[in-house]
Amino acid sequence: MKLRPTRGKTGRNRLSIVERGELDLSTLPGGLDLRATVESGQSYLWWRTDGETYTEGGDGATYRTTDRVDGVPVVIEAERVADKLRWRATGDAAPVLRRRLGLDDDLPAIRASTPSDDLIDSAWEASWGMRIVRDPPVPTLVSFICSTQMRVERIFEMQQSLRTALGAELAFGGETVHAFPTPERLAAAGETKLRDLGLGYRAPYVQETARMVADGEAHPADATDLPYEEARECLTRFVGVGDKVADCVLLFGLGELSAVPLDTWIQRTVREYYPDLEGDSYAETSRAIREHLGPYAGYAQTYVFHYRRAGLGPETTA
DNA sequence: CTCCAGGGAGCCT
DNA sequence: AGGCTCCATGGA
Numbered sequence: 153m154k155l156r157p158t159r160g161k162t163g164r165n166r167l168s169i170v171e172r173g174e175l176d177l178s179t180l181p182g183g184l185d186l187r188a189t190v191e192s193g194q195s196y197l198w199w200r201t202d203g204e205t206y207t208e209g210g211d212g213a214t215y216r217t218t219d220r221v222d223g224v225p226v227v228i229e230a231e232r233v234a235d236k237l238r239w240r241a242t243g244d245a246a247p248v249l250r251r252r253l254g255l256d257d258d259l260p261a262i263r264a265s266t267p268s269d270d271l272i273d274s275a276w277e278a279s280w281g282m283r284i285v286r287d288p289p290v291p292t293l294v295s296f297i298c299s300t301q302m303r304v305e306r307i308f309e310m311q312q313s314l315r316t317a318l319g320a321e322l323a324f325g326g327e328t329v330h331a332f333p334t335p336e337r338l339a340a341a342g343e344t345k346l347r348d349l350g351l352g353y354r355a356p357y358v359q360e361t362a363r364m365v366a367d368g369e370a371h372p373a374d375a376t377d378l379p380y381e382e383a384r385e386c387l388t389r390f391v392g393v394g395d396k397v398a399d400c401v402l403l404f405g406l407g408e409l410s411a412v413p414l415d416t417w418i419q420r421t422v423r424e425y426y427p428d429l430e431g432d433s434y435a436e437t438s439r440a441i442r443e444h445l446g447p448y449a450g451y452a453q454t455y456v457f458h459y460r461r462a463g464l465g466p467e468t469t470a
Numbered sequence: 471c472t473c474c475a476g477g478g479a480g481c482c483t
Numbered sequence: 484a485g486g487c488t489c490c491a492t493g494g495a
Contacts, residue, residue, distance in 0.1 A: 175481080193476065233484050296476080297478095297479085299475095299476055300475090300476080300477040300478060301474085301475055301476090301477055301478090301490085301491085301492090301494085302475055302476080302477095302492085302493095303474085303475050303476090303494080304475085304476070305494095306475080306492085306493070306494090307475095347491080350491085350492070350493090351491080351492090352490080352491030352492050353478095353479095353488095353489090353490045354478095354491080357479090359477080388478095391478090391479085392477090392478065392479085393478080394477060394478045394479085395475090395477090395478095395495090396477060396478085397477075397478080400476075413476070414476095415476035415477085416474095416475080416476065416477090417474085417476065425479070432484085432485090433485080457476075461476080461492090
C-alpha cells in the first residue's frame with residue numbers, strides 16, 4: 153500500500169490511496185489471455201493506457217477500468233507480467249478482478265462439457281485463456297445499447313467519449329480517471345448532448361433507458377435468477393434493447409453463461425456450419441443452439457465470435 | 471459513389 | 484407473432 157498525496161496546480165488538494173497487488177496465474181486452470189478477454193468485444197468498459205485497441209504489442213498493454221464496491225467508485229489498473237496479473241487500484245482490487253475477469257471459471261472443464269467440432273476446436277485454441285467477463289450490469293446495458301449497427305472499434309470509442317464527457321472525475325495517484333457515467337448523469341445529459349457524442353439514433357435510447365434506471369422504474373439486475381427466456385424478456389423492457397442486446401447483458405453483465413447472443417457473425421456461422429440449428433425466429437434458433445452447446449453455450453459462442461470477427465481463422469481472406 | 475457495422479423501434483398485416 | 488422500413492455515423 154502506498155500513499156500518494158498530490159497537490160493540483162489549481163490549489164485544490166487531492167488525496168488518493170493507491171493499493172497494489174498481484175494475482176498468481178500459474179495455477180489458474182486454462183490461464184488468462186487478458187487482451188482477448190477485455191478487447192474481444194465482450195466488454196467496452198476497459199481501455200488501454202496507450203490509447204490503442206487490439207494492436208501489436210497488446211500482450212504487454214496496461215488496462216484500466218472503473219467499478220463500484222459498496223457504492224464507492226474504484227479505479228482499477230491491470231497488466232499481465234509473466235505469470236502474474238499485476239494491479240494498482242483505489243482499493244483492494246483482487247476480489248473485483250476475480251469476478252470481472254472470470255478467473256474462477258474452470259476453462260478445461262467448460263471446454264470438456266461443450267461439444268467438439270473443427271470450428272469450435274479452432275476457436276478454443278486460437279484464444280485459449282480468454283474468459284467471459286462479468287461487467288457491472290448498468291454500464292453493460294448502456295454500452296450494448298450503443299453497440300447496434302456499430303463496429304467493435306467504434307463502440308470502444310463511444311464508451312470512452314461517454315466517460316470523458318459525462319463521467320465523474322476520480323483521482324488515481326496523480327492522475328484523473330473518469331468513471332463510467334451513472335444513469336443519473338446520462339439521463340441528465342439529454343438527447344442532444346448524447347448525439348453530439350456520436351451516439352446517433354441510439355441517443356434517445358440511452359437517454360430513456362438511463363432515466364428508467366435512475367428513476368427506479370427498472371434495473372437490469374431485475375433479470376437475475378429468472379428463467380432464461382423470462383430474463384431476456386425482462387431486459388427488453390429497456391428502450392433500445394431487443395433480443396440480441398438482452399442476451400449480451402445476460403452473458404457479460406449478469407453471468408448467465410448459457411446465453412448466446414445471435415449477432416450477424418453468429419447468424420452467418422449458424423447458416424454456414426450448423427444449418428440444422430437455424431429456426432424461423434431468434435427465439436427458436438437461440439433455443440436450438442443453447443440445447444446443442446449446453447450450459448456454457450455463451451463461452452463457445454464468445455470464442456467463435458472472436459475467432460471469426462478478429463480474423464483468427466484461415467478463411468479470412470475471402 | 472455504395473455498402474456495411476455484435477439491431478431495434480414503429481408500423482403494418 | 485412475423486415482415487418491412489428507417490434509423491446516425493464513420494470507414495472501406
